[in-house]
Amino acid sequence: MQILNERSRKVLYAVVQSYINYPDPVGSRVVTKKYSFGLSPATIRNIMADLEEMGFLLQPHTSAGRVPTDLGYRYYVDSLVAEGMISYSDIEILQELYRKLETLKNDMDLLLNEATRNLSMMSHYLGIAMSPMPDMTTLKRINLLKYKADAIAAVLLTDEGMIKNKVISVDSEISQKDLNRIAGLLNAEFSGYTFDEIRLKIVREMSKEKIKCDTLISRAMKICQEALSFPFSGLFVSGLAEVLELPDFADLGKIRELSKAIEDKHTIIKLLDKLSESDGVHVLIGSENSEDELKKLSLVVSPCREGDRPIGVVGIIGPTRMNYAKAMYIVEHTAKLITKMFSGR
Amino acid sequence: MQILNERSRKVLYAVVQSYINYPDPVGSRVVTKKYSFGLSPATIRNIMADLEEMGFLLQPHTSAGRVPTDLGYRYYVDSLVAEGMISYSDIEILQELYRKLETLKNDMDLLLNEATRNLSMMSHYLGIAMSPMPDMTTLKRINLLKYKADAIAAVLLTDEGMIKNKVISVDSEISQKDLNRIAGLLNAEFSGYTFDEIRLKIVREMSKEKIKCDTLISRAMKICQEALSFPFSGLFVSGLAEVLELPDFADLGKIRELSKAIEDKHTIIKLLDKLSESDGVHVLIGSENSEDELKKLSLVVSPCREGDRPIGVVGIIGPTRMNYAKAMYIVEHTAKLITKMFSGR
DNA sequence: TATTAGCACTTGACCATTGAGAGTGCTAAC
DNA sequence: GTTAGCACTCTCAATGGTCAAGTGCTAATA
Structure with a gap:
C-alpha cells in the first residue's frame, strides 16, 4: 500500500x-x-x-x-x-433472512441458490454463488437405479452435500441386482475420491481392463464415466432486476457487458474456482480482474469451507462504485452462516 | 378475423x-x-x-x-x-443444432435447458422452456437412499423423463432395508399418479393413519410428503445478452420490464402451464397477454406432448416487433424434435 | 513555509431557435 | 377510382448562448 x-x-x-x-x-x-x-x-x-x-x-x-x-x-x-472499520448493526436481519434456509441445509444447491437471492436483496447488487467444481467434489456414494429397459439413473451423493443425477442409456437391460453389484464395486473403488480423481482412475482402469476384459468391471467403469459426465454448472446468479435500478447501469453498454458476463458463466466460474481454496473475503476491483468482461465491475467474494474442504463460494457483483464496507459485511456473514449451517448439521 | x-x-x-x-x-x-x-x-x-x-x-x-x-x-x-406461409430452408441447421442434444434425451431438464440456448441462438430472442408442473408430472418410481445418519435422499423418477431429488432430514436413523420397504410401499401406492394427486392421497391417508397409528406407514407418508416438497421451478430462460442487442430494447425502461418478467418466473410459469395441455404453436402478441409484465412483449410457444401427456413447453419471448414467421418455425420444429426424441427413445 | 483568497478559465448541462426532411391529409385534376 | 400537387405538421439534429460548477494559478497572508 x-x-x-x-x-x-x-x-x-x-x-x-x-x-x-x-x-x-x-x-x-x-x-x-x-x-x-x-x-x-x-x-x-x-x-x-x-x-x-x-x-x-x-x-x-x-x-x-x-x-x-x-x-x-x-x-x-x-x-x-x-482498521476493522467494517461494522453494521443489521446482523439480526441477516440471521432472520437465513433462518428460513435451515430447511435447505442438506441440499447445497438449493441452499446456495436461495443465498444468492438474499445476497442481492440485501446488497442491491448481483448475488452469486457456486458449488464446488469437480476437482473439489468428493464422491460419498453412487447409487444406480433401473429407470427403463434401456436406461438407468445414476445418483451421486457427495460429501459437500450435493446430489447429482444422470440418466444413462444402455444397450442391454441390466437387472437391479446387477446394478447393485456394480454400484458396490464402484463405491468400494471410488468413494472418498474427487470427481476428477475418479475420472483419472477410470481411464487407467479402462486401459487395464481392455486386456483382462472382465465384462462386469468394464461395464461398471463405462457407467461411472457417463455418470460423471453431467455438465457441471453450479453457478447461481440473481438480482438482475435489482441491479438495473442503479444509476451505474443507466446506459445500455454497461448493461450489455453485465448481461454477457453473467450469461457465459464460464468467466465467473473460472474466477470463483480460483478463490474457492482461499480464505476470507476477497475484493476484486474493476481493472484488477484479468477478464475483460469484469473490468468495469467489482466482486466481493468469500469461500465457504468446512475444514480444508471447500463447500461453495458466495459473493456479490456490482459496479466499481460499490458500497464495499456493506458488501464485505454481507458476504462475510453469509459465508459464515452457510459454513455453520453445513458443519452443524 | x-x-x-x-x-x-x-x-x-x-x-x-x-x-x-x-x-x-x-x-x-x-x-x-x-x-x-x-x-x-x-x-x-x-x-x-x-x-x-x-x-x-x-x-x-x-x-x-x-x-x-x-x-x-x-x-x-x-x-x-x-396460408401456410411459414417455410424456411434452414431446417438442416436446426437439426444439426439438436443432434448434440441426443445425448441428453433421457434427462428432460438438461434437454430443455439446452433447447433454450438453441432457441435464443437461432431466433435472437429469449429462449424459454418449462418442464411439466406437479399436476402433470406422474411418478414412475421413488427410491430412498440412506445419505447420512440423520438424512436420507429421495430420488423421484417420472414418466416424463425427469429426475428430482430431495434430501430429507430424519430424527432417528433408518436402515437401508427399512428404506427399501418404505419405498416399496410408496411405489405400490403412488406409482402412476401425478405429484398433486399423491399429495392429496397422502393427506387422506394421514388422517386415517392417525387412528390406526401404524408407524411404518405414517413414516412413509411423512417422508413422501417431504420428498414432494421441493421447489418446482422448471423454467429455463436464456439469451438475455442476445436480446439486448435488439433496437427494441434500446431504452432502459424496457430492459427493466423484461428483466423483471424473467426474474419472477411466476408469471411466465402460470402462462406456460395453461398452454401445456393445448396443441401446436401459440402466438401471444403484446396486449393479448393478461399479465402486465408481458403486455409489451410477444410470446411464441408450443407444448411438447407424448400422446396426451405433456412433457414440456418450449418457446420464444421477444418484442412485439418480432419475426413471427421465423419464430413460429423455430418453435414448432424444436417442439417436434423434442417430442420425437422423447418418444423415440 | 503552509494556507488561503481571488480570479480567470474551462467545460458540460440546459434551453430556445432554426432549418431540413419525412410523411401526412386534402383538393382538384385526370 | 386514382393520382399529382401542395400546404401542413412533426421530429430530429445542429447551433449558439447562458449558467453553474469546479478547476489551476498567483499573490497575499499568518
Missing part, C-alpha cells in the same frame, strides 16, 4: 465515500463542507491534485469534481480491512 | 414486414417502392388511413409513417398460419 499522509488519506476517504453515496464527481467544496476539515477548498484542491497525480483520483473533465480510480477504491478497501 | 380486401391486406403485410425488418415507421413511399404495387403513394396513403381507422396500424406522430398495432400483428400472424 502506497504511503499517504493522514490528511491526504482523509481526503481520499471523503471522496470515495461521497461518491459511493451519490454518483456525482466530488468537488473540493463538498469535501470541506460534508467532511469537516479545518481547511479551505483551495487547500483541498491542492491535495486532490496530488492524489490525482498519484493515480488515486481522476477528473472526468476539467470542470468536474474528482472520482476515485480503481486504485483509489483499492486503497480505501484495504484501509477498511486494516 | 376481420375481412379486408386483397389490396388492404397486401398493404398491411407490407407494413408489417417492412417494420419487422427495419424498426422505422413505414411511410407510403416505401410501401410502393419496396413492395411493387401498381399504385401511387397517394393511394397507399388512403388505404393506410383506412387500416388505421380499423385499428391495424397507428402513427407514432403526424409526420411519421405507420406502425402495426398488436391487432395488426395478429392479423398478419393469422394469415401466415392460414
